[in-house]
Amino acid sequence: LDDHFRLNANLVEVETGFVAWSRRYSGGFTELADVQDELTRQIVGHLVGGLVRHEERQALGRGTSSLEAYHLVLRGRYEMNRYDPAGNARARSLFQQAIDLDRNFARAWSNLSRAYNHEWRYRWSDAPDRSMDLAQICAEHAIGLDPSDARAHGELGWVQLYRGELDRALATYETALRHNPNDSEILSQLAIVHSYAGRTQEAEALLERAIQLEPDTPDILFWRLGDVYFQKGDYRRVIQVVQKMRDPGEGARLLASAHAHLDMLDEAYRWRDEVLRR
Template sequence: MPTQPLVFGPFALDPDRGTLLRDGEPVALGRRGILLLDALLKRPGEIFTKTELMDAGWQGSAVEESNLSVQIALLRKALGPMPDGGDWIATVPRIGYRFLGAGLGQEGRTAPHQPKPSLAVLPLTSLSSDPEQEYFADGLAEDIITMLSKLSGLVVIARSSSFAYRGLSVDIRTVARELGVRFVLAGSVRKSGNRLRIAAQLSDGETGAHLWAESYDRELADMFTLQEEVASRIVGALKIALGPKETAQWPGIASTGTTDIDAYDCFLRGRAMQRGATQNADVFRRTSELFRQAIDHDPTYAAPYAALAMAMGHAYYNRWTDDPEQALAEARRLVEEAVRLDPNDAFPHGVAALVSSYRADFERWASEVEIALTLNPNFAPALALRAMLNTYSGETSAAIEDLERAIRLDPLFSQNYLHHLGVAHLVAGKYETAAALLRERILLVPNTDMSRAYLAAVLGLLGDDEGARQVWGELMAIKPGYSFEEGIGRTPFRNPQDLNRIRSGLLRAGLPIDCPANHPRG
């Protein structure tokens, strides 16, 4: 039986006939475009991963991702702009696309907005003869990122994405295109004794041309002022309009919070290790010691208190100590001190939100994450924390919007946000999208256990018992002692029905979700 045409705005798509009409007149669109548009229209407002769309458009044939990009571009050209000037098809960076069609409810649309200047700060190349000084160069660049992130009129890509280009010889235009920014800051730093030399260049990502370039040769003790100078030059070059509060803070918006070089050095060393690829009990102990040394050097320095609180929170969650509850209690005490010492720094408030999430203190979780985002609108981890709060509270539309924004700010770290996006769509009852997002996350993080646990539940809810059992088998191979109660069951869903629905998906597939074996949480 022929299907009814899919109508949106002035268009009508008839997938059976392979036609698209605008106000009754044919629109030139190839077969691939018809197949892609048909898929997008059947799940308006939902994210389609690139893999899903390639399957829909090429029906199982192996194709390059660039073919999808070309077809989406042709499809956008054929549809033209929406009445409000935006695209019918929105890009979700590094993940896929979603259809924003006329007649969709608020859940499927995002409010139109004026584009802001966008910037990526690449890691400063360390020219020191000591290769271990790289952490120092990273610290200088990251503090410039933090300063600029506080400006509401500027989109600043998170360091976890911009630092992925460390050591790579890439064209500025390529970086700008891959991160979705207009401007790129690059440079180098040489630390020698008590002298510091920094070279910085701000470039236009479309042309590759320098907007300005400057070299600074200063005493090491002047580096905090130097960071502000570089940030101020960027603000001036990009003609960023500052709000009244930002004007009052600038200059003097430095994120370091100390003038003690030794304290700052210990903090940078600890932070570099805390963000390294390897995280385990030994790394936790070493980073904790460095943060404690930073506090000893400057007891009024808020950042190491917050970083140590984060370390203790992770130790609680991953069971890296013999007394996890004591670790969580210490994390709470440390972050309270960090907030007291520097209430205008977003980082301690973000850690306070994280610690509150472990304690299932929803009220504090909500208030701290809002403060963090008020102080730093570009703080991607805080957006993810707010998204988790909204997911566990059943507010999935808000969660999805925050996670998509976090991906925009931190596109190369999207594997972390993919998991939470999948869970948000699961709670929203959008099981096909949830399954696609969780599968995508598993491709990026092959040893993940939690994404597999959720995916098995989604497949059970979709009636794919065989698929659920296969994913569960992979999960048990990775973590033989996994049980639902010690895994998903620990997540703080405010509505017990949401958790019960996830459990029911596993039970429908006949999976033995509870394992009696003792094992560490994680």
């Protein structure tokens, strides 16, 4: 129809033909401005990250010492995301190896901060207070090496959040967002700060924005949004959003309690059993 449009947007690397990003849009011409805004968000929030990952994959094949350090960080992140004590210990070792290769590698320091934070948070450390102190030291050192690295500021904010320093965490995450306003992880962590402070409306808006920036939304964002709905007492929406996770069982604790609040006891017991099993 005359008042409708269809748009195919593609970005292709000329030398290799690599399709970095592709998307289709359609609608009425009155929606064109909204589509332009959405296109911008996708480019900044997802496309840039995809291009960086593609360039990194190319660079990793060249095998210089700095790229070896980067490869160690990638391996460390994989191990850290196992969320178990052995994996976290391996991650910490890999991050330290990367630092030994390049003492000025800010991202290695910020990831080491997260590994120490996990030690404290999940009580995998024999000296949890020392682990949290080291998490802060590493995050602050990463910022000193690269003040423009949003993730470095994010790690410091993460430490401040779990120390209960909500005002400091809020200011630190606002700084992180100034350096990268479309980082979904930073947005979701800032949402947690607002959530802990009882500002659930702000937390909900930030998480919805983070989800919009992630075409392939990770489960953690749905889980965090479900947690915000739980704080608001909107238990039906808790169930709806957690069920969007690829593995809703990761949200079993929320599902068990939300069903119990709704007097849906058969489902509550079923998800309670899943919590205990896991």
